Amino acid sequence: MEDAAFSDEFCRFLRAAVPTVDAAEVLLLLHREPERWWAAEEVLGALAPSVSLSGSAAAACLAVLLASGLIASGPDKRVQYRPGFGELDAHVRTLAQAYRERPVTLIRVIYALRDSKIQSFADAFRLKGK
Amino acid sequence: MLPLNVMLALLAALTSLMCTVLLFRAFAANGVRLLLWSALCFVCLTVNNLLLFVDLAVFPDADLRVPRLAAALTGVLFLLYGFLREAE
Numbered sequence: 269m270e271d272a273a274f275s276d277e278f279c280r281f282l283r284a285a286v287p288t289v290d291a292a293e294v295l296l297l298l299h300r301e302p303e304r305w306w307a308a309e310e311v312l313g314a315l316a317p318s319v320s321l322s323g324s325a326a327a328a329c330l331a332v333l334l335a336s337g338l339i340a341s342g343p344d345k346r347v348q349y350r351p352g353f354g355e356l357d358a359h360v361r362t363l364a365q366a367y368r369e370r371p372v373t374l375i376r377v378i379y380a381l382r383d384s385k386i387q388s389f390a391d392a393f394r395l396k397g398k
Numbered sequence: 399m400l401p402l403n404v405m406l407a408l409l410a411a412l413t414s415l416m417c418t419v420l421l422f423r424a425f426a427a428n429g430v431r432l433l434l435w436s437a438l439c440f441v442c443l444t445v446n447n448l449l450l451f452v453d454l455a456v457f458p459d460a461d462l463r464v465p466r467l468a469a470a471l472t473g474v475l476f477l478l479y480g481f482l483r484e485a486e
Contacts, residue, residue: 280428280429283428283429283430284429384430385430385432385484386432388424388428388430388432388433389430389432389433389436391424392420392421392423392424392425392433392436393417393420395420
């Protein structure tokens with residue numbers, strides 16, 4: 269996987285839909301079994317012990333993924349991987365590939381994007397692009 | 399030739415308007431919501447400066463202090479809300 273895979277569009281997707289490493293872990297777990305409906309506790313159980321998430325943190329991750337149109341919520345509050353459109357699915361596949369092949373870079377990018385809001389504010393006043 | 403205070407009010411309005419446009423443009427490009435709140439703040443600051451210009455140059459006998467300050471306060475509240483929301 270090359271640096272080009274971290275395109276502006278993919279980074280925009282990460283910033284909007286995968287703001288934390290925990291959210292990436294949850295999303296990739298759901299992505300691995302797209303047919304399955306998951307309860308929040310099952311998500312926590314499947315991620316443990318390598319990923320330690322509190323119930324409220326998992327709920328926050330699921331809320332972000334739901335708002336981004338990456339997962340669907342059932343009547344019993346179970347969730348399933350269901351991207352709203354094909355482009356989102358392509359981004360998630362890129363995310364899965366990055367997680368497999370370049371996890372350190374991916375984590376660095378997610379943290380860098382999280383801290384980039386103030387930089388975005390400063391960049392807004394650039395009349396010409398970088 | 400316009401008096402200096404009127405020219406400064408006009409320049410402040412134009413500067414605020416330019417900031418508004420740049421911030422909305424950046425928000426459209428990258429979707430960072432902090433930029434949207436900042437842009438809304440600058441909309442209000444533009445209104446504030448336009449009212450100042452109107453107050454000084456168009457209706458010098460009227461007192462537009464209350465609507466001017468209300469516009470500025472609304473703008474600052476937008477910015478404050480944006481910072482608090484995005485810091486979460």
